[in-house]
Amino acid sequence: MEKIKKVVLAYSGGLDTSVILAWIKENYGAEVIAFTADVGQGEEVEEAKQKALATGASKAYALDLREEFVRDFVFPVIRAAAVYENQYLMGTSIARPLIARELVRIAREEGADAIAHGATGKGNDQVRFELTAYALQPDIKVIAPWREWSFKGRTDLINYAKEKGIPVPVTPERPYSIDANLFHISYEGGVLEDPWVAPPKGMWRLTRDPEDAPDVPEEIEIEFEAGNPVAVNGQRMGPLELLQCLNQIAGKHGVGRVDIVENRFVGMKSRGCYETPGGTLLHIAHRAVESITLDREVMHLRDQLIPQYAEMVYNGFWYAPERIALQKFMDDIQQRVSGVARLKLYKGNAYVTGRKSDASLYDHKTVTFEEDEVYNQADAGGFIRLQALRLRTHAAKRLGPGE
Known part of the structure; x- marks a missing residue:
């Protein structure tokens, strides 16, 4: 194992991160500081702090980040009207960069050599945590035990926890x-x-x-x-x-x-x-x-960019220059x-x-089906003929003379 003296671990209090805490101490010989972010998951935050200390953490942070999470991560995504693959509003995707940012900040303040997380090697969260960490501190070291240890699944973790005297959560088994x-x-x-x-x-x-x-x-x-x-x-x-x-x-x-x-x-x-x-x-x-x-064209342009913005957020590029630049565009058009x-x-x-809205562009005088004095319906004829010019030219070439 690489020589690391102090690690800040993203700690949830569950089986995985409790085992990780003990495993890092055993295999790296390092001091472990636990960090639990309160982004609205409930009472388990304070419980996690106490459990981390009981499991061997030298220090445990439990920070209330709820207001900041909504203001600085949820609301920007709402302003961008972002949806991943037309359905997913990306609730997990936007929480990870906030947690990872605080991990890096605490590691810097504590003089830690590395940060650690419990994300698996198959998921998106490992990418989100680590891209954020490297974007904010390029020389940070990351420990990802699921990519390192020999444990294959939950049974192995339970056996290790029992061997090390780590309390195994007694909760109803959920099939998900x-x-x-x-x-x-x-x-x-x-x-x-x-x-x-x-x-x-x-x-x-x-x-x-x-x-x-x-x-x-x-x-x-x-x-x-x-x-x-x-x-x-x-x-x-x-x-x-x-x-x-x-x-x-x-x-x-x-x-x-x-x-x-x-x-x-x-x-x-x-x-x-x-x-x-x-x-x-x-x-x-x-x-x-x-x-x-x-405006119609502004909205249509923004809507073309939504899939790209959503992919950036979903894939973990919250602190990447392209997401930041695109957010500025999104926010600029939101002023009205x-x-x-x-x-x-x-x-x-x-x-x-x-x-x-007081800023509404909807003009009842123009759109009404009743008599009005602001729209000459005859103008639409010329508009249609101009729009049809290329279509008629194409059709004439395709059909040939006399058709």
Whole structure:
């Protein structure tokens, strides 16, 4: 093993990272500092801190990053209207660069030689953690035990934990893995690895089963300023409070579930189930306000760039110059995206019933089917003839004389 004296470990408190903590101490002979980021996963954060110390960490950090997560990672993605492969709002993708950034910061402050994580060698998270780390500190050393040790699976980890006196979590066995934060919960692996098998009943945590959702629809209004959500039903809120509020409202109506097969950056297809209740409402409402405030060509240009932006974020290039440059473009055109969208929520669905803005480009006098004095319908004839000129020329050549 390379000589390393001190390591900062991204620590969740679960079996994997608890074993990793002990394994690094044993195999590298290094001091391990545990870091747990609170991005909205619940009470387990403080529990993880105590468990890390009990498992042998020399120091344990547990930092509340929830407000920052929503403000600086969720909201920029909402402003960019970003969706990966048309369905995934990337809740895991945007949490990893924040966690990795703090890992690097703590390592620098503590004078650590390396950082470590518990991501497997098959997933996207290893890429996201490490690309972020290298972008922020190019000479950082990274320990990724799943790419180094000889353990093959959960049974090996349990046996090692018992051998080393590491408490093995006594929790109900789930036939899938879970990763949670304020923006979403992801479910992968186990029975979900078969894309034909339906998600187990009772799996979803943030959203009520649409069949059990209220029989009466609910309408809500979401207000935006320069592309950022600032109020729900007229009540202004900070980023964290606003997302928590929308999670509760959308979850009650079963809004925000997706079941997809996505293409991982490392090359394989993977089945994932995600629930993003509040984020789904934000995405729909934001697009509604954009529809009346953005110029057509600006919107179309931005929409062409969404797949590229989403891939950058999904693949772990949050701190890459291309993502930063593209974010500046996205944010620049958002300066006029201010207004209110009204949504109706019912049985797992959320749809727009109204939108308004002081910056609206929607001109009722022009669009009306009634009599107006601002649009000469006869002008459309010349417009169509000009648009058709190349088509008529092409047709004449193709059909030939007399056709």
